[in-house]
Amino acid sequence: MRVLVTGAGGLVAGQVIPALEKRHELRLTDLADGDLADADFARQVADGVDAILHLAANPNPDASWDDLAGPNMRAVTNVLDAAGARRVVLASSVHVMGQYRAGPVEPDWPPSPCCRYGAAKAFAEAAGRMHSHRYGGAVICLRLGATVPKPPAKQALPAWLAPDDLGQLVLLALEAPVRFEVCHGVSANTSSVWSTRNNLGYTPTCDSEPYRDQTPDVDGWGPCPSYEEATR
Template sequence: MKTIVLTGASGGVAGMIRPLLRTNYKLRLSDRGAAPADLGPNEEWHQADLTDAGAMAALVDGADGVIHLGGQSVEADWETVARPNIDGLYNILTACHEKGVNRFIFASSNHAMGFYPRRRRVGIDQAVRPDGLYGVSKAFGEAICSLFADKHGMRCMSIRIGNVGTAPLDIRRLSIWLHPEDLVQLIEIGLEHPEIHHAIVYGASHNERTWWDNTSAHSLGYEPKHNAEDHRDHALAEQAKIPAEPVGDLFQGGTFTGDGFDGDLDRTLNARPIR
């Protein structure tokens, strides 16, 4: 079995995908906090902080690949976001390069593109439009993965994750939902596909209301097994309980776009690139 490092292993997303991954890989789990209570076969625990370069070098030594879910997962002040998501990401990528770890899966986010209106369909060729400092850190992550692929020959995949769960919970998530089984399929493509250089893909299941062109993922063989519309009635019922948001309801990033917004709403909503 290949040994794969999984950072952010105590988090919710990791908890959903670990049982699926450990059937095919030996997992070296890492987080800065306590170990998960449900360690299973083919899993070992290493407590480590992303901001500790030495700890990252020890963590990835002898591994075949990294699934990087670790870091700050929601909007926060700059220092809180930057230390794990920028400095920490640089540390683990550098450690992978120095230790010869060639495969790197980066958990990017839809929030790197969050200020696109919901009426726009976007792919991987449009410019990033982050909806906060967290989104900025994910755009940075995609850029530095590209650098390590081009300059150091690593094979990287950046997955712009929508919302991971067993079912979409509101109208927005009918467009961005990602079932854990479909996420694992994308991860395994990133770890195994022979032609990966730096691939950017959208982390979404088969969502008929999607805002994203995921041709890049499908070209690598991605075939999502789960359909958001199977959960439509529940999602719409849950949406009815949520108050309207004058900014967040207009943009793909949802509440992240409205947090601290004091810009020109019409201009942001209708902005087009100047060519």
């Protein structure tokens, strides 16, 4: 399959491209080629591919609405419009469900974002669900956890997504005969609060627990604090 990978210069892309390029012909794009908030560029870069892995976004949970409007909302609607009935895999985030503090958090619970970034990802998922219903293409939303080669902080252990599991998940999202899906993209972490129940066949195999002793405490990798927590 010919697959367009957006945000191809980013952190997640760097971890998943090695698994993807063994099976698919990739077209890579990032901001240096053009801005996906520009509908003409989105149409042009998507021309001739069979599917799109849409990773491009501002990944900062503290981003303002102004920061998010272009890369996290307009770019998503442009990519969906450009895709038409072709498959789109959208990078979403566990921040869509960041108000839930006890698990297992199921993927079909009502979205409950902890920040503007999470709310923008909830919008992206809703736009994807509408698009699949109305225009016929498959849209698979992956609520990625802490997607880094090793857990960066104890606070990130429950939501770590290891590169091997990321590769498995994205390949299934591109290939499984599923029309619409929202799936938590986390590994089989002992401390996880995230249900990985899914229809794609994703079966995570990695666990962050063995990293616990060598992992520092670092604020900023847990769920976004509530008003009460922030003002305590």
